[in-house]
Amino acid sequence: MKKYISKFHYLTQDLTDRSHIEQAQMACEAGANWIQYRCLTKTDEELIAEINELAIICDDWGSTLIITNHYHLLDKVDVQGVHIEDMDTDLASIRATIGEDKTLGASATNIKSLLSLQALAVADYCGYGPFAHTETKLNDKPLLGLEGYELLQRHRVEIPLIAIGGIQISDVELLMKTGIYGVAVSSAVNKSDDPASAVKTIYKKIY
Ligand SMILES: Cc1ncc(COP(=O)(O)OP(=O)(O)O)c(N)n1
Numbered sequence: 001m002k003k004y005i006s007k008f009h010y011l012t013q014d015l016t017d018r019s020h021i022e023q024a025q026m027a028c029e030a031g032a033n034w035i036q037y038r039c040l041t042k043t044d045e046e047l048i049a050e051i052n053e054l055a056i057i058c059d060d061w062g063s064t065l066i067i068t069n070h071y072h073l074l075d076k077v078d079v080q081g082v083h084i085e086d087m088d089t090d091l092a093s094i095r096a097t098i099g100e101d102k103t104l105g106a107s108a109t110n111i112k113s114l115l116s117l118q119a120l121a122v123a124d125y126c127g128y129g130p131f132a133h134t135e136t137k138l139n140d141k142p143l144l145g146l147e148g149y150e151l152l153q154r155h156r157v158e159i160p161l162i163a164i165g166g167i168q169i170s171d172v173e174l175l176m177k178t179g180i181y182g183v184a185v186s187s188a189v190n191k192s193d194d195p196a197s198a199v200k201t202i203y204k205k206i207y
């Protein structure tokens, strides 16, 4: 089943000065229509409570809400899907568990893993990175740089491909010119002096 996938994925993160809820509220108000709740530090009970609040905000603003990794919670909360970060996991079995209606995102870090993911045909989009160094997540994968995305033009990439990892606002235009589908950003928005205006600027650069 073909799903709507946004060209801009805003990821919340653990911050000392703002909750995930405040981050999502800010992003929705600034026009973000796709929120990925990326919280890997809470218990299921805490996650469910927070996701329920996020779902109300996203519903009010008409934004898609995706959770990172915790697919076992999908039947307990009202979200549109899940992004699975672990590339070694059995995505086909996750798809079988969550059903066809939920959006399933997955990650790839090089052309080989991207093409395998595409061939598997169970994910709705692919997060592809890391583009550059990021402090948001410990990363041991080679940085792709702009060239890593330009190289994709030699391949038949049909799955919506979302660049991720260390993307700054000033990178968005050039990245989009490589032919990718969209971008995912966390810290370039969250660590900006004016996160709402960062979201708006990214949208202008994408569209
Ligand atoms: C949209 C989107 N893309 C990718 C990720 C996670 O990616 P990454 O950190 O590269 O995953 P692994 O390296 O752990 O496979 C995400 N959360 N959202």
Ligand SMILES: Cc1ncsc1CCOP(=O)(O)O
Pocket: 011, 129, 130, 133, 134, 135, 136, 137, 139, 164, 165, 166, 167, 184, 185, 186, 187, 188
């Ligand atoms: C999930 C994930 N994987 C690599 S970076 C990242 C989150 C987004 O990172 P950034 O803060 O660099 O935009």
Ligand SMILES: [Mg+2]
Pocket: 107, 109, 129, 130, 139, 141
């Ligand atoms: Mg990675």
